[in-house]
Amino acid sequence: xxxxxxxxxxxxxxxxxxxxxxxxxxxxxxxxxxxxxxxxxxxxxxxxxxxxxxxxxxxxxxxxxxxxxxxxxxxxxxxxxxxxxxxxxxxxxxxxxxxxxxxxxxxxxxxxxxxxxxxxxxxxxxxxxx
Amino acid sequence: xxxxxxxxxxxxxxxxxxxxxxxxxxxxxxxxxxxxxxxxxxxxxxxxxxxxxxxxxxxxxxxxxxxxxxxxxxxxxxxxxxxxxxxxxxxxxxxxxxxxxxxxxxxxxxxxxxxxxxxx
Numbered sequence: 078x079x080x081x082x083x084x085x086x087x088x089x090x091x092x093x094x095x096x097x098x099x100x101x102x103x104x105x106x107x108x109x110x111x112x113x114x115x116x117x118x119x120x121x122x123x124x125x126x127x128x129x130x131x132x133x134x135x136x137x138x139x140x141x142x143x144x145x146x147x148x149x150x151x152x153x154x155x156x157x158x159x160x161x162x163x164x165x166x167x168x169x170x171x172x173x174x175x176x177x178x179x180x181x182x183x184x185x186x187x188x189x190x191x192x193x194x195x196x197x198x199x200x201x202x203x204x205x206x207x
Numbered sequence: 208x209x210x211x212x213x214x215x216x217x218x219x220x221x222x223x224x225x226x227x228x229x230x231x232x233x234x235x236x237x238x239x240x241x242x243x244x245x246x247x248x249x250x251x252x253x254x255x256x257x258x259x260x261x262x263x264x265x266x267x268x269x270x271x272x273x274x275x276x277x278x279x280x281x282x283x284x285x286x287x288x289x290x291x292x293x294x295x296x297x298x299x300x301x302x303x304x305x306x307x308x309x310x311x312x313x314x315x316x317x318x319x320x321x322x323x324x325x326x327x
Binding site: 104107108110111114115117118121122124125128131132151154158161162164165168196199200 | 229236240245258281313
């Protein structure tokens, strides 16, 4: 086993900063969203248990820490969504040139920031303080 | 070709389902975000009557299933990449699969329970 030829490994790629960061950020935001899914289903389950259970869960779900968590999930969703669309476009064979992928990496960050801001703005506007 | 080792087509299936669920999650995720952010209030009655609607209940069921599946595939890749100990890797992969299945079941059951009106 030891001397068998290996396919090209990480070491042969020169990981320029933007590709390394954008790929890793997609993983991190994906992991955050898995946590968000867990919280979302906890929230749904509390709702399904009735008004009393939901009121009791508000102590956790309505806390400041939880609110920070929602903002983090919104930001993670925005990035993961835009980066995911970038991946789907790559899958069609488009946008793979270095200059294009560098540009789209920045575009993903910009679009994610805009979506995060708009979503947070609306969340705060729709109901004061929630 | 040995079919008992390596991917043997399994990798392609993983890749394809990840794409399929990601395409579905674009509209579902945007819909959910916009809905949650624009709901007039997050009190019990507003939420229950929103979730109980035919469209919301159906789309939420789809979202819970698709998101659980997509999350399961994503966490699987992360575990495969970063957990190096063989036994620990197997255990964590099995656990992650079970947790995601339980999540999907709880999510779908909660939506249906609300839609069919047991609470209130």
